[in-house]
Amino acid sequence: MFSHTHIPFRQFPRLFPVVTVLFSVQAVFFLVMTLLGGTQYIPNLIRFGALEPHLVSTGEWWRLVVPIFIHIGLFHFLFNSFALYLFGPQLEWLFGRISFLFLYLFSGFVGNLLTYWFMTWSGQSGVSAGASGSIYGLMGVYLYLIIRRAIEPEVSKGLLAMIGISVLISILDPRINLIAHLGGLVTGFLLTGILLRLKP
Numbered sequence: 303m304f305s306h307t308h309i310p311f312r313q314f315p316r317l318f319p320v321v322t323v324l325f326s327v328q329a330v331f332f333l334v335m336t337l338l339g340g341t342q343y344i345p346n347l348i349r350f351g352a353l354e355p356h357l358v359s360t361g362e363w364w365r366l367v368v369p370i371f372i373h374i375g376l377f378h379f380l381f382n383s384f385a386l387y388l389f390g391p392q393l394e395w396l397f398g399r400i401s402f403l404f405l406y407l408f409s410g411f412v413g414n415l416l417t418y419w420f421m422t423w424s425g426q427s428g429v430s431a432g433a434s435g436s437i438y439g440l441m442g443v444y445l446y447l448i449i450r451r452a453i454e455p456e457v458s459k460g461l462l463a464m465i466g467i468s469v470l471i472s473i474l475d476p477r478i479n480l481i482a483h484l485g486g487l488v489t490g491f492l493l494t495g496i497l498l499r500l501k502p
Contacts, residue, residue, distance in 0.1 A: 320399045321390040324406065325383055328371040328433060332379045335372070342375050344429055352431040353414050355421045366418065370410035372431035382433040389440040401497055405490060409439020412489040413482035420481045430479055435486035441465045442490025 331350065332341060339346035348354050351368030358365050373379035394402040413435020421430070445465060448458045465487075472483045 318391040318394045320394050320403050320406075321386060324371075324390070324403075324433075325386055328373065328379070328383065331371045332373055341373060341379070347372065347374065347429050347431060352429040353418060354429050355418055355427070358418050359422065366411055366414040367407065369414055369431040370407065370433050370436055373433070374431055378432055382437055385437045385440075386433065389437065389444065393440060393443055397497065405439060405443060405493055405497070406436045408493065409442065409486040409489045410436035413438070413479075413486040416485040417479055417482045430482065432479070432482075434479065435482040435489075438468070438483045438486035439490030439493075441468065442487040442492075443494045445487070446491045446494040 335341045335346060335350055339349070341347070348357070350372055351365055352372055353365050353369045373382060390402070390406075393405070396402075397405065410433060414430070417430050417435075420426075421428070441464075444453070444461050447453050448461060451458075453461065469483070469487070472478045472480050
């Protein structure tokens with residue numbers, strides 16, 4: 303599909319509404335939560351929809367989606383917001399708004415679902431939140447495109463370095479939800495192959 307051409311990296315219209323809406327929603331969540339108790343206070347995180355295994359087990363399945371827009375602390379929010387700005391616009395332009403939104407949300411959903419299953423299986427307690435599963439889903443998209451040689455080699459090297467460093471940090475830092483990150487990465491990778499066959 304991409305054997306004779308490369309995707310023009312960062313050559314797209316200035317407007318990317320889906321990325322803008324996603325950022326706006328998580329920014330509103332962060333602001334409201336900060337004003338009403340803080341983003342690192344566990345009862346407040348649960349109140350606004352963070353993933354808590356027991357509550358998911360009782361039927362609150364929406365906690366597998368809402369946590370995509372919730373962040374724990376300012377650094378968490380800023381890092382994922384910057385990553386969305388860095389990775390999102392190019393893919394929104396490439397795949398189209400609906401497919402890009404599906405990629406983003408479904409990668410995050412799968413990351414949260416795997417987190418729920420793992421926490422339930424291992425008997426872990428606590429909460430989980432953040433857009434990291436979705437962000438790693440976007441990295442999975444780029445990884446697929448790099449393997450298919452759809453991106454210029456110079457750009458591919460930089461992207462591979464960023465993806466590799468991000469995965470390494472996820473492995474080394476015990477505070478990071480590795481399950482959600484790897485789940486999102488694999489989901490984004492696999493979905494890209496499917497979507498490009500359905501809509502080349």
